[in-house]
Amino acid sequence: MPHPWLQGISQALRTVPSQCAVCHAWPAQRLCDDCVRRFARQRPRCRTCALAVPEGVAHCGACLRHPNGLDACHAAVDYGYPWSGVLQAFKFHGDPGWAGTLATLLRSTPWVEPALEAAELVLPIPLAPQRLRTRGFNQALLLAQALAPARVQAGLLLRLHDTPAQSSLGRARRLRNLARAFAVEPLRAAQLAGRQVLLVDDVMTTGATLQAAAAVLRQAGAARVTALVLARTPRD
Numbered sequence: 001m002p003h004p005w006l007q008g009i010s011q012a013l014r015t016v017p018s019q020c021a022v023c024h025a026w027p028a029q030r031l032c033d034d035c036v037r038r039f040a041r042q043r044p045r046c047r048t049c050a051l052a053v054p055e056g057v058a059h060c061g062a063c064l065r066h067p068n069g070l071d072a073c074h075a076a077v078d079y080g081y082p083w084s085g086v087l088q089a090f091k092f093h094g095d096p097g098w099a100g101t102l103a104t105l106l107r108s109t110p111w112v113e114p115a116l117e118a119a120e121l122v123l124p125i126p127l128a129p130q131r132l133r134t135r136g137f138n139q140a141l142l143l144a145q146a147l148a149p150a151r152v153q154a155g156l157l158l159r160l161h162d163t164p165a166q167s168s169l170g171r172a173r174r175l176r177n178l179a180r181a182f183a184v185e186p187l188r189a190a191q192l193a194g195r196q197v198l199l200v201d202d203v204m205t206t207g208a209t210l211q212a213a214a215a216v217l218r219q220a221g222a223a224r225v226t227a228l229v230l231a232r233t234p235r236d
Helices: 004-015 033-039 061-065 083-092 098-107 112-118 129-135 139-147 171-178 186-192 208-219
Strands: 072-078 121-124 157-159 182-184 196-204 224-232
Touching: 072 098, 072 112, 083 098, 083 139, 083 196, 083 224, 098 112, 098 139, 098 224, 112 196, 112 224, 121 139, 139 196, 157 208, 171 208, 182 186, 182 208, 196 208, 208 224
Parallel strands: 072 224, 121 196, 196 224
Antiparallel strands: 157 182
């Protein structure tokens, strides 16, 4: 569970009038309706990696050649303006109040509600202990709790160690960095047998993190692993 002061801040920020973080309209929600319509337009996406694809295409070429271990993956937006700035504020500027707004944006994305309804366990991608101490909260956990609080199991998937900064690395290097980075809590592993699991994270870049997490969940017996991310980095 998040610290009580984080919960209090989050609740207060949802009720106090403010400017839209993008266009600065006043008074408005953190994201006004006009900016959501402008910057969060729905587009066809690959069913298993959430990359944008042409209309009528179910899977991108990369997923057809090399399945990534996810049964499905859904993203609300592409990672770019204004969402990169929003996520920077959420993660690095000590602003957990973004969780509720971003969860609402995710819920408005096609196929997300059915994925939430089907999930028996909702698992946020965990942070390594050192990074969690530095940041003060796990943004993926706050998103998961805003989406499906009754089914979140925060301690079931563990991050065993931190990895080098991943943002500039390709998928193959990321996979090598993430080898053995995740594990299932041994005393709770039986909870996964035959279950439908939903992984939650804020950004998907190459998919290596979600793929590594999905692999250990399948080894523990999960029947289906779906991922939800707020933003998907477009392919160059």
